[in-house]
Amino acid sequence: MSDHQQTVLRGIRRLPYKKDFYAGVLTASLGLAIALKGMTYGFGTLMRVGSGFLPCIIGIALVFVGIAIVLGALATAPGEDESILPEQKEWLAWGCILASPIMFIFFGNWFGLAPASFACVFVAAMGDREATLKSAIGLAATITAVGVVLFWYLLQIPMPLAMWRGS
Secondary structure (H helix, E strand, C coil), rough: CHHHHHHHHHHHHCCCCHHHHHHHHHHHHHHHHHHHHCCCCCCCCCCCCCCHHHHHHHHHHHHHHHHHHHHHHHHCCCCCCCCCCCCCHHHHHHHHHHHHHHHHHHHHHHCHHHHHHHHHHHHCCCCCCCCCHHHHHHHHHHHHHHHHHHHHHHCCCCCCCCCCCCC
């Protein structure tokens, strides 16, 4: 290995391997991307806001939050919680979280908003190690009720509440 490669590796080893550091960098990067994309739309004025106003403001706020998270991570002393990946891989949890929006799309397309919301939350809740069937059903029912009131009644999202789309 050359001297240059060893120097690069030593520099990489000095990087802060803290979850908060990487979360802050990701948050700031996402905020910057949102703000830049928002600037391509009409910004408007405070009295007549354009379609790019809210994305720009939220993106800028995310940049500041990300910077604050990074500074907080750099200010704390090195500790034992510096690994990015967990020691035990939570394959069930990861699978449930990834399957959850797929369930919403499938159930929403075939059965409507209420069954889609229930299936989405239920599958995501079952990814928790400590979740029971009863707690997952209770959480899914509560979130479904709140979602129906908010999205179907108040916001009047044009999605059927319940339907049967058979062959």
